[in-house]
Amino acid sequence: MTEPGEQLPEEVLALIFRHLPLRDRATASRVCRAWAAAATCSAVWHDTIISYDCEREGTLLPYLSACLDHVHNLRLEFEPSREPSRRAATELLTALAGRTPGLRSLLLNCHGEKPLFDAGRDILDAVHAICRASCALRHLDLRRLPFTLDDALVLQASRGCPELRSLFLNNCTLVGSVSPDSVLELLKACPRLRALGLHLASLSGTALQVLAAPDRAPFAHLALRCACPEDVRAPPLPEEDWAAVRRRHPSLVVELELEPALPDESVTRVLQPAVPVAALRLSLSGDTVGPVRFAARHYASTLRALEVRAAASAELDAALELLAVRCTDLREVHCFCVVRPSVLHAFRAHCPRLRSYTLKLTREPHPWLPTLVA
Template sequence: MDLPEEILAYIFSFLPLRDKCNAFLVCKTWSNSLTSSSAWTHTEIRCESGDCVPQRFSSLLPCIRNLKLIVSVADPVHRQTGLWVLQQVLAGGVGRLRSLCVSCLGNPPLFYAGQDLLQGLVDVLTNGPSLTALDLRGVPFTLSDSFIRSVSALCPSLRDLFINNGSLVCGVVPETIRDVLKCCPALNTVGLFQASVSHDVLRDLLEPQRTELKLLELRCERSLKYVTPLCDQVWADMRSRHPGLRVDLELDHTLPELQVPGVLQPSIPVRQLRLHTWTCLLEELHVVAQSYAGTLEVLELQTSASPELNAVLVTVATRCSKLREVHCYCVVSQNVIEAFCSLCPNLRRYTLKTRKELHPWTCTTLR
């Protein structure tokens, strides 16, 4: 069946660059579709070789609306190629790029902190004031206050900003986040280290002129032991001010066990909860069952197997009927699996095992 070129261009827009190059060589109809700007709405470009962008496509890079840029950090040439790609996408300051996701792969050189890549990103974003979404979760380097302030000043139209990356250190203080909120008044989806969130930051989000907040992702790690815990009342106020707000919490294995109760405040509208602490989570799961039953959709935990754990997981299944996914990376009993499958009608995927398997454990998909 022959499809109109407009439909083909829309389909091709979701392909990574390499697949677009292969499709270009299939036939004349396909190659014509790929020269349309609509074929470049969504594009993934992997900079892990010197010729990641064929010459015939370089002139089309400014047509990209949504870019996922994957950069190999092992070689400075690949890093420069990634910045060149971004320069071409933003060429002329035409304001077409709407969302940018930057991810890194490979092992960086010893003591390499990504300064060339981060500074290069700031430099090219001078032509990106129309950017509405920036995702830096795949960047493994510590993001500094000056970098975040520069990005927010250059991209005042941001609605989505994710800086909760895999760095071992939180380099962004709450005052910087307050500056970001001032620079980007339309922000409604934000990913942060919880150590970057203070009571003052949440009070800024409570201001009546503030855009309605939809999603807040928080990564909780060792830095929390140096900051004042957020009280439950301010979360209750957030829930009242932003009734559609959902919060995704990730508790890292570096988070001290004593800090966990301070994170899991009852009034947080938790949508996704990832407990990667490798600690005994019985009390925490009781809090989940009691406080997050109306909002929780995804639960993931890494802990030790025990009969007590099985019992509390059955309680979670009984009360958290909105769960879509549950992943438990320790052995559980058969009745735990049966409880989640029978009591959670929206369940789509789960990782629940009655015996140990080789890593990685396979996930069961129901629908």
């Protein structure tokens, strides 16, 4: 009798299996020898998404353990407030640490409610183990990890991952515990770093000077989140340092995310004309109109995406219309309050590269979905 796997070559089966959930991959591997070979080959596992929201929780499946050597780029999703989901994620990360040749990219994505107190210590210890043992790691994204990240983690990444190209630490935590000194150490230890995400308080003028050095490798992406009390107290970064970075890296893209914890006087210290802001996200409890007008005046040549969460007002509508006229290279604009029709008309008329927008003329049930421009 012909085995099912003999009907298709292994490379075709592998292309199919790489799109299956983990549980279905394991089932396919038990069908026949040909399917087992295809389901465990490196092509299936090179880029892997594992979700412990939908996969069976508990100890690692023997099938998964046998394939970990092939995992190079991993997106791991779990619910940190649910102990079985968190335990399964921790076991997987611990098992991956030290594998040869090891991870190249790791993105952690948390869903569900935020855990209480120090519930994430086990996950953070596993991330430490990854940074300590995976010397080939190039991309580490912790933006969706709801735990406080600290100096120890950054210094471990500095020592253990010299090939880092991107590191994102700008997560939604209430406390910023990464000091500017640790970031400076990271920049010195990882000369090929091209993308970095931080809370504002973690960035210093000295770090900008390091990025502006003549022998620095091209730096492309800086994401800054301003929401913690530490961000409020952070001193303004020198305009001349921003200008030097911009001259050294003319293609640099800066993302700024301003949250309600930032008072109006701090907003004016964060928004500086020399910063090449490409994406601006505003969710301020005080003056939102001022930052929108500032962006229209100073970021006309760089701004590509704007997101505003504010109360509807005639002043905000006027500021948005001004921004539409001046920032003609916008690709996205999302305003989560009702606007007058002239705002929508202004963006459609003056922004020919607009790809999607959320500009509602009447109240609708949430979530508000964006409109795609054909």
